[in-house]
Amino acid sequence: MTADDGLLLTGGLVVDPSSGNADRKDLLIEGGKISRIGAPGTLDLPGVVKRHDARDRLILPGLVNAHTHGHANLMKGVAEAWTLEASLTNGPWLAGTRDPETIYLSTLLGAVDMLSKGCTACFDLVYEFPRPTKEGFKAAAQAYADAGMRAVLAPMVADQTLFQSIPGLAAALPQHLRDTVGQFDLASGEQTIAAVEAIAAARSDMPENISIAIAPTIPHHCSERFLRDCIDIADRHGFAIHTHIAESRLQAVVASKTYGRSAVRYLADLGMLRPRFTAAHGVWLDDEDLDLLAQHHCSIAHIPASNFRLGSGVAYVRPMLARGINVGLATDGANSSDSLSMLQAMRLASFGARIFTGPRDGWLHASEIIRLATLGGAKILGLESCGQMKQGACADLVLFDLGHVDFIPDADPVNQLVTCADSASVTDVMVGGVFKVRDRKVVSVDLIELRGRVRDSVARLSAATGQARALAGQLEPHVVAFAQSMSDEPLAIERYIRPGRK
Numbered sequence: 001m002t003a004d005d006g007l008l009l010t011g012g013l014v015v016d017p018s019s020g021n022a023d024r025k026d027l028l029i030e031g032g033k034i035s036r037i038g039a040p041g042t043l044d045l046p047g048v049v050k051r052h053d054a055r056d057r058l059i060l061p062g063l064v065n066a067h068t069h070g071h072a073n074l075m076k077g078v079a080e081a082w083t084l085e086a087s088l089t090n091g092p093w094l095a096g097t098r099d100p101e102t103i104y105l106s107t108l109l110g111a112v113d114m115l116s117k118g119c120t121a122c123f124d125l126v127y128e129f130p131r132p133t134k135e136g137f138k139a140a141a142q143a144y145a146d147a148g149m150r151a152v153l154a155p156m157v158a159d160q161t162l163f164q165s166i167p168g169l170a171a172a173l174p175q176h177l178r179d180t181v182g183q184f185d186l187a188s189g190e191q192t193i194a195a196v197e198a199i200a201a202a203r204s205d206m207p208e209n210i211s212i213a214i215a216p217t218i219p220h221h222c223s224e225r226f227l228r229d230c231i232d233i234a235d236r237h238g239f240a241i242h243t244h245i246a247e248s249r250l251q252a253v254v255a256s257k258t259y260g261r262s263a264v265r266y267l268a269d270l271g272m273l274r275p276r277f278t279a280a281h282g283v284w285l286d287d288e289d290l291d292l293l294a295q296h297h298c299s300i301a302h303i304p305a306s307n308f309r310l311g312s313g314v315a316y317v318r319p320m321l322a323r324g325i326n327v328g329l330a331t332d333g334a335n336s337s338d339s340l341s342m343l344q345a346m347r348l349a350s351f352g353a354r355i356f357t358g359p360r361d362g363w364l365h366a367s368e369i370i371r372l373a374t375l376g377g378a379k380i381l382g383l384e385s386c387g388q389m390k391q392g393a394c395a396d397l398v399l400f401d402l403g404h405v406d407f408i409p410d411a412d413p414v415n416q417l418v419t420c421a422d423s424a425s426v427t428d429v430m431v432g433g434v435f436k437v438r439d440r441k442v443v444s445v446d447l448i449e450l451r452g453r454v455r456d457s458v459a460r461l462s463a464a465t466g467q468a469r470a471l472a473g474q475l476e477p478h479v480v481a482f483a484q485s486m487s488d489e490p491l492a493i494e495r496y497i498r499p500g501r502k
């Protein structure tokens with residue numbers, strides 16, 4: 001069917017993220033939007049429409065993943081005990097030696113992962129080592145278009161290596177490794193900025209539902225001049241800006257050493273904070289950082305699975321929401337969270353909010369988590385008509401089976417959506433009024449064929465990246481030990497519970 005066909009979803013238990021309420025409703029889908037919404041049987045229907053019996057379904061706006069990395073999906077399961085700094089040490093082989101076919105397959109695999117688990121749109125920070133290419137970017141965009149997802153793609157860029165960006169790290173390496181990393185080169189900032197400009201110039205060639213942003217990866221991995229160039233590009237092209245901030249305790253310490261202030265204060269002074277600025281992670285933000293982000297109407301991408309998996313701490317979301325900061329929920333890439341399940345992200349956001357000692361009003365309610373996973377993310381992507389359940393909203397919808405064990409008994413389906421539901425209860429997913437998952441199968445992609453192509457691609461990559469991977473293996477213990485020792489330096493804030501610490 002096409003998006004222009006009228007389709008009536010009848011009698012579903014419809015969740016409105018704005019209110020957190022769930023009520024039985026009929027939804028009329030026309031032209032890719034929810035054209036009408038009303039109590040069952042009350043819509044006065046124009047002519048003949050197709051009907052989809054949804055009486056045994058819970059219906060939610062499509063989940064929006066506010067932060068992921070399409071390049072990382074071939075690395076699912078390889079990083080069992082990595083910290084963030086271990087992950088960054090392995091970055092060159094994780095994202096290097098890619099041809100457009102590999103980038104396409106990696107991105108498509110992630111899109112299938114997300115779609116099949118109820119996610120209809122994502123913000124993808126696309127990394128190519130040493131710098132982005134027009135061809136790679138086009139391949140990533142095509143993957144989302146072929147899967148049928150909406151996506152904002154941001155070239156993730158920097159002009160300094162990990163070893164240049166952490167004070168004292170290179171000097172702490174054994175001599176032979178210090179010499180080796182001294183030869184690392186991310187290409188000049190000018191070349192990288194030129195590559196981003198080339199991608200921006202081709203924006204009109206992007207497939208439908210795909211748009212572009214810019215992602216200076218981590219502030220201290222970028223020189224001030226480079227960051228100013230990124231701001232200039234965002235200003236000229238109207239791009240959103242997205243960057244990792246205060247993800248690990250080490251990053252907060254490094255910002256203090258490098259800038260004499262936090263990364264947020266530094267970026268505020270540079271003029272980077274703005275309504276379409278998103279700080280990813282924000283685990284180690286203090287009150288003044290949050291005040292600045294609120295004053296500039298910025299957003300934060302909350303990414304609990306990644307923070308847990310890398311041992312980075314847990315972002316404290318309540319003070320963000322209390323200041324009116326828009327918060328979206330996200331999975332991160334497979335190199336730091338393996339699964340791209342927004343349903344797992346919801347559960348972890350709910351439970352992770354309870355790790356902080358203090359009164360329980362710091363916890364997050366199920367209805368708040370659902371808002372983060374829909375409206376919050378949609379705002380970060382600039383998809384103002386998505387993530388909502390109302391007339392005129394985009395018809396990006398996910399249907400859950402109320403007969404699945406996750407919803408038996410159906411004591412409180414909205415709460416169960418957060419605390420019980422996993423992908424097994426997702427039956428159908430619609431983007432722009434068109435089914436992309438039907439009867440639990442992604443209709444746009446042949447998974448068996450994809451599996452074979454991915455297997456071949458991973459074999460090719462393993463052969464091509466062996467040397468870089470071996471070098472990362474030598475560097476990793478030194479980097480992790482150095483990062484751990486620097487992480488223990490005093491900070492004004494603490495964000496996680498450590499046994500024995502008062």
Ligand SMILES: [Zn+2]
Binds near residue numbers: 067068069125280333
């Ligand atoms: Zn990330």
